[in-house]
Amino acid sequence: xxxxxILSAFSCFILxxxxxxxxxxxxxxxxxFKKETRSPDGKPGKNYWQNHGRYTISITALPPDRNIxxxxxxxxxxxxxxxxxxxxxxxxxxxxxxxAARFGNAGADYLTPGVQIDTFxxxxxxxxxxxxxxxxxxxxVALTQPLLPHDSVKLNISWHFQVSxxxxxxxxxxxxxYYLAYFYPRVSVYDDYNGWDTLPFLDAQEFYNDFNDYTLHxxxxxxxxxxxxxxxxxxxxxxxxxxxxxxxxxFTSDSTIHIASTxxxxxxxxxxxxxxxxxxxxxxNISDMAxxxxxxxxxxxxxxxxxxxxxxxxxxxxxxxxxxxDFHHAVQAGRNSxxxxxHNWPGVPYPFPKMTSFQGxxxxxxxxxxxxxxxxxxxxxxxxxxxxxxxxYFPFYMGINESRYAFMDExxxxxxxxxxxxxxxxxEKAENLYKQFRINxxxxxASTVEDLxxxxxxxxxxxxxxxxxxxxxxxxxxxxxNMLGDELFKKALHTYMDNWHGxxxxxxxxxxxxxxxxxxxxxxxxxxxxxxxxYIDLNLQKAEKVKGGYSFSIENIGGxxxxxxxxxxxxxxxxxxxxxxxxxxxxxxxxxxxxxKTSKAIKSxxxxxxxxxxxxxxxxxxxxx
Numbered sequence: 005x006x007x008x009x010i011l012s013a014f015s016c017f018i019l020x021x022x023x024x025x026x027x028x029x030x031x032x033x034x035x036x037f038k039k040e041t042r043s044p045d046g047k048p049g050k051n052y053w054q055n056h057g058r059y060t061i062s063i064t065a066l067p068p069d070r071n072i073x074x075x076x077x078x079x080x081x082x083x084x085x086x087x088x089x090x091x092x093x094x095x096x097x098x099x100x101x102x103x104a105a106r107f108g109n110a111g112a113d114y115l116t117p118g119v120q121i122d123t124f125x126x127x128x129x130x131x132x133x134x135x136x137x138x139x140x141x142x143x144x145v146a147l148t149q150p151l152l153p154h155d156s157v158k159l160n161i162s163w164h165f166q167v168s169x170x171x172x173x174x175x176x177x178x179x180x181x182y183y184l185a186y187f188y189p190r191v192s193v194y195d196d197y198n199g200w201d202t203l204p205f206l207d208a209q210e211f212y213n214d215f216n217d218y219t220l221h222x223x224x225x226x227x228x229x230x231x232x233x234x235x236x237x238x239x240x241x242x243x244x245x246x247x248x249x250x251x252x253x254x255f256t257s258d259s260t261i262h263i264a265s266t267x268x269x270x271x272x273x274x275x276x277x278x279x280x281x282x283x284x285x286x287x288x289n290i291s292d293m294a295x296x297x298x299x300x301x302x303x304x305x306x307x308x309x310x311x312x313x314x315x316x317x318x319x320x321x322x323x324x325x326x327x328x329x330d331f332h333h334a335v336q337a338g339r340n341s342x343x344x345x346x347h348n349w350p351g352v353p354y355p356f357p358k359m360t361s362f363q364g365x366x367x368x369x370x371x372x373x374x375x376x377x378x379x380x381x382x383x384x385x386x387x388x389x390x391x392x393x394x395x396x397y398f399p400f401y402m403g404i405n406e407s408r409y410a411f412m413d414e415x416x417x418x419x420x421x422x423x424x425x426x427x428x429x430x431x432e433k434a435e436n437l438y439k440q441f442r443i444n445x446x447x448x449x450a451s452t453v454e455d456l457x458x459x460x461x462x463x464x465x466x467x468x469x470x471x472x473x474x475x476x477x478x479x480x481x482x483x484x485x486n487m488l489g490d491e492l493f494k495k496a497l498h499t500y501m502d503n504w505h506g507x508x509x510x511x512x513x514x515x516x517x518x519x520x521x522x523x524x525x526x527x528x529x530x531x532x533x534x535x536x537x538x539y540i541d542l543n544l545q546k547a548e549k550v551k552g553g554y555s556f557s558i559e560n561i562g563g564x565x566x567x568x569x570x571x572x573x574x575x576x577x578x579x580x581x582x583x584x585x586x587x588x589x590x591x592x593x594x595x596x597x598x599x600x601k602t603s604k605a606i607k608s609x610x611x612x613x614x615x616x617x618x619x620x621x622x623x624x625x626x627x628x629x
Contacts, residue, residue, distance in 0.1 A: 026527040028459075028535050032197050033512060041196035042510070046517030047503045053083045053196065054403075054508055057216040061188050064223040064280075065297060067180045070167040072187065078159040080151075080191050088151040091159075092200040093143045095119040096186035099207045100168050101139050107208035107466065113170035119189065125160040141205040142192065161189050172207075173366045173375065174294075180228075181298035183364045183375050186211075188293075193405075195508055203407045203463050210399075210406030210413070210462070213291040215506055220293050223282045227272045229264060229303060231296045231323050231360045233372045234287030242281045247274050254305035255319055260335045264303040266326040287371070289506060291400055294370035296362040302326050308339040310346040311353035318342050319358035328378040330385035334361040337386040341393040341424065349423045350416075351494055352501060355401050361389055369395035369417075387425060387437065394420035402501065403508045410462040410469070412511065415477025418442055422478070422615075435615050442478065446471035447540060447617045459511060459534045479566075479616060480533040486567040487529070487586040488522055496521030528590055529565060538563030541619040542611050547626045553601040556609065556626070560596070565589035566616040570598060575605040575628075581612075 029037075036042045040049035058081075063074040082088055099106060101118035121133040129148045151157050167182050168175035174185035193201040193212050201212050222230050230242075239248045247263055254261040264274050275281055287293065305321040320338040324331030338361055346353045356372050364375040367388050374392035379385040397420075398413035399406050406413050425434035446454050453467035458477050462469060485493040499521025500514055509517075511534065519526045532538065541562035548555045556570060565586040572580045582600050589596065611624040618624055 026525075027512065027515060027531055029512060033510065036197040037512075039196065042513060044516055046500065046513060046515075046520040048507055048513075051085075052507070053085070055083050055191075055194050055214055056081045057191055057214060059188070059190075059216055059293075060219045061293070062221040062223070062282075063184070063187065063295075065167075065182060065184070066225060067182060067228070067297070067299070070169075070176065071164060072167060072184065073162075073164045074188060075162045076160075076188055078161070078191060079156055080159065081156045082151045082153060082194075084194060084196070085153050086194075087153065088147070088194065090144050090146045091151075091157075092192045092194070092202055093145055094141060094186075094190045094192045095138070095143055096141050096205050097165050097174075098139060098141045099205050100166075104139065104141070104207075105204055106206050110207075111170060114168055114172075116166040116168050119163055119165050121189070122162040122164065123160070127158050128160075142202045159191075163189060171365045173368045177298070177364050181301060182296070183362060183366075184295040184297075185368075185370060185375070186292075187295070193508070195405075197510065198408075201405075201407065209469075210410050211292070212405040212407045213403070215289045215291055215403060217288040218286065218290060218293050220285045220287075220295070221282050222285070222295055222297070223280050224297055225280060225299075226275050226277050228281075228297050228299045229274065229301065229323070230283040231303075231321065231362060231373070232283070232285040233290065233293045233295075233370065234285040235357055237284040237286055238282075242276055242283050244273060244276065251305065254321070255307050256317065257306050258308065258339070260304050260306045262302070263305055264301075266300075266302055269300055269302070290356075290371050291403060292371050294373045294375070296323055296360070296364070296373070296375070298323065300325070301363070302331075304332075304335045306335050306339055308343045310342055312347075316353065318354045318356065321358060321360040322362075323360065324363035325378070328363055330379050330382045331361070331363050333382055333386070334376075334389060337389055338393060340428070341390050344424050344427060345394060345396070345420065348427070349420055349494075350397055350497060350501065352397065352401070352498070354396065355505075356396065359393060359396070367392065369393075369400075371396075371400045383429065386428065387421065390424050390428075391417050391421040394424070397501070401505050403504075403506065405508060405510065406462070408461045408463055409511055410473035411458050411477035412509070412514065414473040415481060418474045418478035419481045422482070438615055439617055442475040443615065443617050446475050447619050450619075455537045455539050457535050457537060476533075479564075482615070483533070483564075483566055483586045484518070484526070484529060488524075492522050528593075529586065532563070532565045532589070532593055536563060539619055540564050540566055540613065540616055542566075542568060542613070543623040544609065544611050544626050547606065547609055547628075550599060553599055553603075554606055554609075556598045556600065558596050558598065558611065560589065560594050562619060563593060564616075565593055566613055568611050568613045568616065570600060571610050571612050572600070572602070572606050573608045574602075575607045578604070 040051045043049040058079040061076040065072050098118035100116040120135050124131045124133045126148050250263045301323045307317040307319045310318045320335050322334040342354045360373045362375050366375040368375050369392040394417040398416040404413045422438045456468045458472050496518045500517035503517050515530045539562040543559040545557040567585050570582045608627045
């Protein structure tokens with residue numbers, strides 16, 4: 005019995021190795037599997053490692069002064085087997101410097117001097133820093149002594165920067181409201197397959213961060229409220245008792261509590277009345293910190309149960325201009341998001357203590373925060389907020405390398421936005437918005453860049469970036485859900501998430517985890533969707549009367565393995581629909597025949613892909629002559 009178990013396990017391991025080899029794998033990724041930091045069963049390999057930092061950051065913001073001053077200590081732990089002779093520092097706000105490499109044009113209000121390093125110490129030894137030379141968003145720093153495996157180095161940095169007048173993902177919302185993101189120097193990711201992450205930011209792509217422990221101190225004038233990633237450590241010191249009490253009550257309240265209304269703000273007595281107050285926030289094993297501050301934003305909050313087993317609640321908060329009607333609904337919409345995502349898709353309890361929706365201009369996600377625009381349409385505002393909150397799981401619960409593989413987070417957020425939207429407004433409305441907002445542009449644009457394989461690194465794309473990051477990968481996830489069925493698909497998805505939460509998965513970890521979790525070799529499907537130039541275009545060539553029904557010949561001109569329905573209109577005027585999952589394409593992805601059993605005569609037939617929009621619908625219909 006024991007011997008047979010070993011042989012069975014060994015056979016399974018060999019089978020999975022063969023499966024992994026069926027998909028194209030770049031040479032650097034192959035090396036990770038050879039070093040056994042990644043495993044063909046979808047799990048982190050026995051030699052997997054990732055580095056870690058412990059950040060203590062203090063910043064001072066004194067609006068309307070745009071100058072932000074900061075100090076930080078970073079203790080950086082080298083868990084890799086490599087000796088590091090230098091560190092790569094990320095200085096993302098250097099994207100605001102004149103002449104910085106970026107995708108789009110930058111107006112005068114966007115430009116600033118970027119990050120200005122005042123002092124930089126390595127284990128107490130001062131390093132010379134030339135702010136003029138260090139103009140890029142990446143800057144290599146030589147260490148005074150090599151950082152050995154399983155050792156640490158201490159960095160002490162002081163710096164300053166100007167808040168950009170033109171707010172995007174970060175910057176000035178108005179003269180006394182700032183959103184601060186990517187505001188501190190950080191050590192970039194050093195990983196097992198690529199080494200240092202040195203991709204430039206370019207102000208259009210996404211991010212890749214280690215999981216670090218943060219203590220953040222934010223000093224602001226009295227009457228300024230601060231919202232940030234993490235848990236506020238000192239509400240009793242920075243808030244007057246009445247407002248600290250309201251905040252505490254919101255942690256167990258289903259109903260929205262107005263912690264600070266516009267009437268409260270007018271009294272200018274919400275915060276402690278020191279000239280300056282220091283708000284302290286903590287978050288451990290998190291990939292980033294973001295901060296919002298204002299002296300006139302309303303503050304609403306409530307909470308919801310996200311884990312039935314423990315009855316754990318998560319706080320939902322919102323900070324906004326009182327005139328923005330949509331944000332008056334943000335807390336209850338957010339409660340719905342947190343609960344629905346926790347209990348349905350992905351069906352993993354919200355992993356953090358809170359979420360804050362902050363009114364800005366970015367429609368952008370951050371750990372435990374979203375920076376969303378004001379919309380006149382309350383429903384569309386909820387749609388956007390749902391999407392950004394869904395990012396909690398990808399890339400913040402799963403440490404996705406968005407810079408290279410944006411489809412690993414944007415594709416999932418797009419998928420969840422449809423699924424939660426279906427529960428909110430119904431299938432027809434949710435799918436119509438999905439098709440028009442996510443699919444329509446791609447499927448009707450025959451440009452070469454729009455049909456690049458999804459696996460094409462995001463860092464190498466411009467024109468096709470959006471479709472390869474959002475709509476197309478989302479369709480692949482939904483097609484797989486359709487093929488496996490909800491129960492098995494969720495089992496496979498949870499296998500992937502259990503394997504890689506708090507770690508850095510890459511596409512091949514997803515592919516292998518889903519195959520292992522489903523118990524099926526899905527490589528034919530992943531090869532079809534991720535490694536080809538396919539699109540969606542079916543051709544209903546002919547229908548023939550056969551014994552017991554009709555046979556339909558269908559050509560897959562576009563190539564993607566999609567689900568579809570054969571919708572029939574019978575001669576007597578009645579109708580019927582026969583659904584086909586993507587599994588019909590497994591043996592032949594270009595040509596199939598489908599037999600529909602019926603005793604009735606058929607007047608016409610049409611292929612309907614639903615959200616899987618067809619590039620040319622003119623050849624989707626057959627009519628009896």
